[in-house]
Amino acid sequence: MPKFRFEFIEGMAQPAIFADMADRDEAVREAKRAAKEAMLDGIVDGxxxxxxVTKVYDEAGYLVATIGFQDLVAAPRDTEEFKETEEPGVLRSG
Structure with missing residues (x-):
């Protein structure tokens, strides 16, 4: 299983975390999950x-993903989830 390095930059750099993941996609999903959790904890702490920012590197040291706050709070407009709920020009009430 490939090893990935996760760097969490929360005001100041935190120690890197190394983890074995099945592939790049799993590593990015885990980085997003961990970043969301850390951000929620930060908000609770004021x-x-x-x-x-969270950065994910592969075993060779190549940057494979950079995840910022905006990536976690805004749903991408090209996902199936967004397409199902998008209804231009229609406003729903209560």
Whole structure:
């Protein structure tokens, strides 16, 4: 199983975390999950996490993903989830 390095930059750099993941997609999903959890903890503690960043590197040291606050709070417009709920020009009430 490939090993990935996760770097969490939350105001100041945190120690890197190394984990075995099946592939790049699993590593990115795990990074997003961990970043969301950290950001929620930060908000509860009264910290502004909007500048926090998570970086994922593969075994060779190549950057495979950079995940920022905006990536976690905004749903991508090209996902199936968004397409199902999108109804331009129609407003729903209560």
């Amino acid at each position: 910290v502004d996490p909007t500048s926090w």
